[in-house]
Amino acid sequence: MSQISFLILSGSYIFRTGLRSLLEEMEITQKVYLAEDIDKALKIQADILFLDTLQVSPASLPAAWTEESHKPVLVGLLPHTNGELSEHREIWDHFLDLSLTKSELLEEIRRIIRESGYQEHPAPREEKLSEREKTILRLVALGHTNRDIAEKLFISTHTVITHRKNITRKIGIKTVSGLTVYALLNHLVEMDEIQEQTG
Amino acid sequence: MITENTKMVDLVHRNYSLVSVLHRFGIALGFGDKTIREVCREKDLDIRFFLEIINSFLDHDYFPREHLISFPLQLIVDYLTQTHQDYLGKRIPEIEAIISDSENPCYEKEEHNFLLVKFFREYKNELIVHIRREDEKVFPYTLQVEQYYLTGRGPDPLTGYSIMDYLQEHDDIEEKLFDLKNIIIKYLPPPRNPDACYHVIAMLFDLEKDMQDHSRIEEKVLVPKVALMEKSIREQTHGNKSFGS
Ligand SMILES: [Fe+2]
Ligand SMILES: [Fe+2]
Numbered sequence: 173m174s175q176i177s178f179l180i181l182s183g184s185y186i187f188r189t190g191l192r193s194l195l196e197e198m199e200i201t202q203k204v205y206l207a208e209d210i211d212k213a214l215k216i217q218a219d220i221l222f223l224d225t226l227q228v229s230p231a232s233l234p235a236a237w238t239e240e241s242h243k244p245v246l247v248g249l250l251p252h253t254n255g256e257l258s259e260h261r262e263i264w265d266h267f268l269d270l271s272l273t274k275s276e277l278l279e280e281i282r283r284i285i286r287e288s289g290y291q292e293h294p295a296p297r298e299e300k301l302s303e304r305e306k307t308i309l310r311l312v313a314l315g316h317t318n319r320d321i322a323e324k325l326f327i328s329t330h331t332v333i334t335h336r337k338n339i340t341r342k343i344g345i346k347t348v349s350g351l352t353v354y355a356l357l358n359h360l361v362e363m364d365e366i367q368e369q370t371g
Numbered sequence: 372m373i374t375e376n377t378k379m380v381d382l383v384h385r386n387y388s389l390v391s392v393l394h395r396f397g398i399a400l401g402f403g404d405k406t407i408r409e410v411c412r413e414k415d416l417d418i419r420f421f422l423e424i425i426n427s428f429l430d431h432d433y434f435p436r437e438h439l440i441s442f443p444l445q446l447i448v449d450y451l452t453q454t455h456q457d458y459l460g461k462r463i464p465e466i467e468a469i470i471s472d473s474e475n476p477c478y479e480k481e482e483h484n485f486l487l488v489k490f491f492r493e494y495k496n497e498l499i500v501h502i503r504r505e506d507e508k509v510f511p512y513t514l515q516v517e518q519y520y521l522t523g524r525g526p527d528p529l530t531g532y533s534i535m536d537y538l539q540e541h542d543d544i545e546e547k548l549f550d551l552k553n554i555i556i557k558y559l560p561p562p563r564n565p566d567a568c569y570h571v572i573a574m575l576f577d578l579e580k581d582m583q584d585h586s587r588i589e590e591k592v593l594v595p596k597v598a599l600m601e602k603s604i605r606e607q608t609h610g611n612k613s614f615g616s
Pocket of ligand 2: 541
């Protein structure tokens with residue numbers, strides 16, 4: 173799995189949203205969940221949990237977070253550098269000191285991600301179109317509907333739609349006329365073919 | 372947060388795109404040290420409406436839907452209509468003039484300029500159809516609904532067309548701009564005239580952002596507001612009639 177999911181549990185709006193915007197700035201594919209209390213947090217499954225140490229006492233952590241198998245990574249959020257954590261230090265896999273500067277925080281989070289065995293950089297997105305996708309793109313550019321294409325290629329309309337979604341995701345173009353320009357620029361179709369169709 | 376005590380000049384320093392929003396309210400540059408309150412008084416503008424439009428433009432998380440719905444429809448419709456004029460009267464012609472300038476074409480190859488202009492003109496035509504439908508059909512309909520709702524007079528607006536039909540057929544006018552940006556940024560070759568392309572890209576980004584804001588007002592403010600009035604008319608007059616007969 174290349175996507176990492178984070179959960180931020182804190183009663184403080186500032187902590188939650190601040191940490192989220194920091195995570196979102198990082199170039200990783202991710203999902204960030206927020207919870208203001210433990211009841212909400214328990215309904216969410218995530219890989220790395222950032223827990224407000226003022227709010228979560230280690231003794232009261234749910235079994236799902238502490239049992240050995242499939243245990244998420246637990247990161248304790250320390251509001252102050254001198255935060256006292258005498259009890260149950262061993263529960264936490266990491267600590268994050270919230271008084272750090274932005275660059276230090278980013279560095280710490282990257283370290284935590286790495287040490288937890290997750291990839292810091294996702295595998296580059298596959299952006300090349302498959303031969304099948306090129307065929308479909310060509311037909312779209314020539315003005316065929318999903319239905320036409322399905323009949324021509326002996327596949328279901330549903331499959332055509334799936335291919336089209338993938339094409340759009342890969343090349344970043346959503347509309348039919350945009351796809352047509354793409355197809356022309358990449359010589360999947362030629363101008364005279366299109367004019368034949370429309371003229 | 373922008374308040375009525377904010378100076379006009381600070382508003383524009385905060386985000387220059389607001390110049391066109393101000394223009395829609397009939398406010399031109401050169402405001403000296405005047406505050407929003409002073410300018411709104413001079414121009415006889417609804418300060419609360421003005422502030423909500425500005426604040427939701429600046430911060431997309433700030434969207435006082437309930438508040439906006441409570442304003443008179445005419446204010447909302449006027450603002451949307453002014454915005455349409457800004458698009459068709461100014462922004463679109465500006466972009467078109469640059470990309471179709473044959474003296475100074477954006478790209479080396481004829482076919483690339485041709486494709487760009489063709490795509491853009493198609494977009495322009497779709498936009499004209501979209502905006503015409505709103506200006507000529509949808510907005511007058513909504514005002515008719517409001518008049519009937521407030522006074523009980525005028526032709527009964529609920530004879531077939533409903534604001535939900537509009538929502539259904541309301542297509543996403545930003546989508547093609549998004550494609551156009553990617554075509555220029557990613558897929559066309561490096562331009563012969565980079566300055567023109569930078570300029571076009573900046574205008575496309577601005578326009579796309581503005582349109583998102585615009586469509587959001589149409590779908591999240593205008594539609595629910597009119598739907599509520601339709602519902603109430605239906606319950607009062609049409610409901611009573613059917614009870615009576
Ligand atoms: Fe509109
Ligand atoms: Fe619209």
